[in-house]
Amino acid sequence: MGHYFPEARFGKLGTDSHNNSFNCSTFPGILTMLRTHFIKAAALFLLLPTIAGCQTNPPLQNSTGVSSMDVDSSRKGPVSGVGMEGQDIVAMTDTMMRDMLAEQIFADTGKRPRIIIDSQYFVNESSQAINKNIITQRLMVNLNRAARTRMQFVNRQNSAMVEQERELKRSGTTDVGTTGLAKAQLGADYRLSGKINSLDSRNTKTGMVQRYTQISFEMTDLETAEIVWSGIYEFSRAAADDVIYR
Amino acid sequence: MIRTLVAASLCALASGCATQSTPPTYAGCVTWDRQAGAPTLSAVSVLSPELAKVIGVQEVFASRTGTGMAAVQTAIYNCSDVDVVVLMRTRFNGDRGQSEPPSAWKTVHLAPRGQATYGESAVSAATSRISVDIYDANRGQSQFAPGQTYTVPPQ
Numbered sequence: 111m112g113h114y115f116p117e118a119r120f121g122k123l124g125t126d127s128h129n130n131s132f133n134c135s136t137f138p139g140i141l142t143m144l145r146t147h148f149i150k151a152a153a154l155f156l157l158l159p160t161i162a163g164c165q166t167n168p169p170l171q172n173s174t175g176v177s178s179m180d181v182d183s184s185r186k187g188p189v190s191g192v193g194m195e196g197q198d199i200v201a202m203t204d205t206m207m208r209d210m211l212a213e214q215i216f217a218d219t220g221k222r223p224r225i226i227i228d229s230q231y232f233v234n235e236s237s238q239a240i241n242k243n244i245i246t247q248r249l250m251v252n253l254n255r256a257a258r259t260r261m262q263f264v265n266r267q268n269s270a271m272v273e274q275e276r277e278l279k280r281s282g283t284t285d286v287g288t289t290g291l292a293k294a295q296l297g298a299d300y301r302l303s304g305k306i307n308s309l310d311s312r313n314t315k316t317g318m319v320q321r322y323t324q325i326s327f328e329m330t331d332l333e334t335a336e337i338v339w340s341g342i343y344e345f346s347r348a349a350a351d352d353v354i355y356r
Numbered sequence: 357m358i359r360t361l362v363a364a365s366l367c368a369l370a371s372g373c374a375t376q377s378t379p380p381t382y383a384g385c386v387t388w389d390r391q392a393g394a395p396t397l398s399a400v401s402v403l404s405p406e407l408a409k410v411i412g413v414q415e416v417f418a419s420r421t422g423t424g425m426a427a428v429q430t431a432i433y434n435c436s437d438v439d440v441v442v443l444m445r446t447r448f449n450g451d452r453g454q455s456e457p458p459s460a461w462k463t464v465h466l467a468p469r470g471q472a473t474y475g476e477s478a479v480s481a482a483t484s485r486i487s488v489d490i491y492d493a494n495r496g497q498s499q500f501a502p503g504q505t506y507t508v509p510p511q
Contacts, residue, residue: 181497182497184460184461185443187497188496188497197461201460201462201463203460204460205460205462207479208477208479211423211479212425212427212477213423214422216423217422217423217424218424257479345463
């Protein structure tokens with residue numbers, strides 16, 4: 111052909127200039143050509159209203175792609191593999207929260223034990239790269255919303271931020287605020303720790319992959335080192351789909 | 357000749373070659389499609405019509421946890437000879453409608469002809485009524501979109 115015109119750019123109705131070249135050699139030839147053009151124009155004239163009448167949606171810009179969709183984060187979505195996914199994090203943190211709140215040491219006694227929940231002592235030893243903050247943050251937020259009257263949450267991750275403000279207040283650079291000064295930052299009674307582990311197996315003939323994932327949680331007394339609560343969440347999945355977790 | 361072939365095919369289908377979308381259940385096992393509406397199981401909803409032909413609900417038991425929160429235990433069973441995986445969640449209501457958000461979907465595995473117990477507890481003291489939803493774990497999310505065609509679900 112000599113020229114390459116991508117179909118997506120010009121569409122199927124695009125004209126090819128090579129086919130429309132004009133030849134004036136004979137009169138009958140001209141008549142034949144005019145008749146052909148007339149038939150083509152008439153056909154196009156009849157076709158246009160039909161196309162316009164059938165078209166109810168705007169034309170697709172990317173007919174071979176899949177447009178984005180909102181999926182329920184608590185259920186398996188269209189892209190899933192054998193590893194830990196959004197629905198697992200939602201289910202796991204919900205289960206741990208309910209389990210923790212059913213424990214007697216966190217009952218509503220008016221004492222409000224102080225707890226640190228962050229990812230500092232949450233270790234990922236699994237084969238999957240994962241941002242551990244997704245787990246600990248969801249657990250902390252859910253617990254905080256459900257049981258603020260039963261437990262106090264201490265922000266140890268940002269203790270430097272608190273210390274900086276305390277210094278400004280005490281040096282007179284700022285006033286003391288509206289809630290007053292405290293003798294010291296809160297000391298914690300319990301801290302969350304945990305581990306993510308996994309066990310992978312692969313069938314070399316079929317390429318099928320199976321993974322057992324185990325996430326364990328522990329709440330440790332920061333004075334005596336006693337584990338006052340523990341929970342485990344585990345699942346096994348097998349698939350031959352090629353999914354990459356990022 | 358063609359008539360003979362068609363007749364033979366119909367006979368073969370009628371004599372046991374027919375297929376169905378749900379696994380067959382063993383004799384005497386009462387599935388949810390025959391239990392639905394029972395007053396003792398009114399707190400349970402099986403959201404998948406196919407699942408209703410495969411599993412049944414043995415009992416729903418409400419109680420209080422050690423911290424005084426409402427709790428529920430639901431025992432379900434598998435009437436088929438294949439493994440069945442379901443998702444279960446609990447909805448929590450009080451005197452003024454929903455007392456707290458529904459629990460997350462929890463995966464429950466049912467061995468062939470096996471039983472499993474699902475339990476959940478509330479986190480709000482305002483919860484006084486509990487209901488349980490059961491759904492098919494292997495059903496992907498399919499969303500309504502204008503212009504698509506849909507199959508008529510089994511009744």
